[in-house]
Amino acid sequence: MIKLSWKIWLLIIILIASIISIFNFQFIFTRGVVVKDIETNSSVVEAGLKTGYIINTLNGNAVNDEKQYLIEMQKIFDKTNESKKIVLGTDNGQIIFFSNEIPKISVSNIPLTKIKTGLDLQGGARALIKPEGTLNSDEINILIETTDNRFNVYGISDIAIRPATDLSGQQFILIEMAGATPKELEKLISEQGKFEAKIGNETVFIGGIRADTGKKDITYVCRDDASCSGIQACQASGNGWYCNYRFVVHLSEEAAERHAQITSTIPINTTNPKYLEKQIDFYVDDTLTTSLFISDNLKGKKTTQIEIQGSGFGADRNSAIKDAQESMKHMQTILITGSLPYKLNVVKLDRVSPILGEKFNSTILLTGVICFIAVGIIIAVRYRNFKASILMLFINFTEIIIILGIAALIKWNLDLPSIVGILVTIGTGIDQQIVIIDESKSKRIESLKEKLKGAIFIIFSAYFTIVVSMLPLFWAGVGLLRGFAVTTLIGLTVGVLITRPAFADMVKLINTENVS
Secondary structure, three states: OOOOOHHHHHHHHHHHHHHHHHEOOHHHHOOOEEEEEEOOOOHHHHHOOOOOOEEEEEOOEEOOOHHHHHHHHHHHOOOOOOOEEEEEEEEOEEEEEEEOOOOOEEEEEOOOEOOEEOHHHHOEEEEEEEEOOOOOHHHHHHHHHHHHHHHHHOOOOOEEEEEEEOOOOOEEEEEEEEOOOHHHHHHHHHOOOOEEEEEOOEEEEEOOEOOOOOOEOEEEEOOOOOOOEEEEEEEEEOOEEEEEEEEEEEEOHHHHHHHHHHHOOOOEOOOOOOEEOOOEEEEEOOEEEEEEOOEHHHOOOOOOEEEEEEEEEEOOHHHHHHHHHHHHHHHHHHHHOOOOOOOEEEEEEEEEOHHHHHHHHHHHHHHHHHHHHHHHHHHHHHHOOHHHHHHHHHHHHHHHHHHHHHHHHOOOEEOHHHHHHHHHHHHHHHHHHHHHHHHHHOOOOOOHHHHHHHHHHHHHHHHHHHHHHHHHHHOHHHHOOHHHHHHHHHHHHHHHHHHHHHHHHHHHHHHHHHHO
C-alpha cells in the first residue's frame, strides 16, 4: 500500500476545499431563478421583493429555470391587460402584489458556481472616474459607498466599484457595470449628486451646499457611535421579527428654522399620536428612497439635532437585526451624500461586448485543453514516463482549481488579466515541475532527497523574484492590471507552498516504485 506524505494529504484537502468553494451546491438542492434587477419604485418592490431573492413558484406553479419563469409570467398576461394578482414564492416567503402588465423583474438561473466574472467575460461598460481635488482615504471610502448606494437606488445590483491609483499617486474610482452601455453608465454617473428632504412639497434640507445661502444644511450624521446611533429594540410580530434603529443628525441653524416653520402647521396623526400626520421624504436625484415618521415633539420646534428612526424586518431576530443595520447604514450614507464638495470627472469609458466575452470563454477553454494535451505528449515523449506526464497534468489541474477556489472565496472578479495570470501560472508551474523531474533524474552523486531539495530551492528563489516584479502591477494602469497580479501571485504562492512540494513527494514515490 502506498503511503502518502503529509504534503500530498495537504494538497488533497485544499483541493476538496477549493471545489466546495467554487461550486454552488444550492443549485443541486434548490430550484428557481435568482432576481437580478427590479424596476425602481414598482409595486413589486413595495411588496418586499429584493435582488438576490430566489423565486421558486409563480401563482402556485413551480418555476425551475428562467425559461419556465418567462412562460408562466406570459400566461398570466396573455389575453388581457387587466390588473392581476401575482403571488411569488421565494426563499424569503411569499411576495404578493397586483399589476396590469408583466413586472419588470430581471431574473437568471441559479449559477452553477460562485465564481464572479468581470466585464471581459460577460460584457458591459467600464468607467474610470477621477474625483475633483484630493481626498483622503476616509473620503474616498465614503465616496465609493455613496456611489454604490446611489446605484442601488436605481435597482442596479451587478456592479463593481473600487478605488484605484496610478504609479504617480493620482486617485481614481473604477466602476464596472455588467450589461450596460457606456452612455447608460455615463448618464448614471452624471446624475449622482442631488439629495433632498421634503415634507409634502416643501424642501426642509438638502445635501451639499445650498445655492441660495452658500452653506450646508447637514452638518453631521452620527455613524459607528453607540451613543448616538444603533439598534434600539427587537420584537416578534405575526410574520417574523422587526427591529428599530435610530441615529442622530445635526442641522444648520437655517435648516432647523425651516424645519420648525414647516412642521408648525402639520397636525398630529390621529391614529398614531406620537407622530405628525406627514412624513419626511428623502429623495436622491428626484427618486423617493425612504419616508420616515416625524416625532410629535418636533412640531414647530427649532432644533439642530434630530433623531431619525426606522425599522428592519426578518424571519428571525438575527435577520431582522441585520436588515435594520443595513437600512440604517443605507440612510446614513444617503444623508452624507452630497455633503462632500466633490465632482466626478469621467476620464475613460470602455465597452465590452457580451459576444466577445462568450467567444473568449469558449476560446480560452479550447486553448487550455489543447495546451494540456500538448504538454502531456511532450513530457511523455521527453521522459518516456507516462506516470510523470499524467502526474504533471494533474498538478496543473489542481492549481487551476485552487486558484479558482480562492478567487470564489474572496469574491474576486475574474477578468481578462486574471485569466492571463492563470495561464502564466500554468506555464511557470510546468517549468518548475520540469526542474523537479530533471533534478530527480540528474546523475549527481546525491540522494534523491537532496536532489529534490535543490530543485525546491531553485523554485523558491524564482518565486521571490517574480513576487517583487508583480507588486508594481497593483497600481500600474490605475489598477486595471491588478487581476493579473492577484491571480499570478495566488497561483505562484499555491505552487511553491503546496503543489510543488507535493509534486516532489509524488516524484519520489514514482522513483521508489521504479527502483523496487
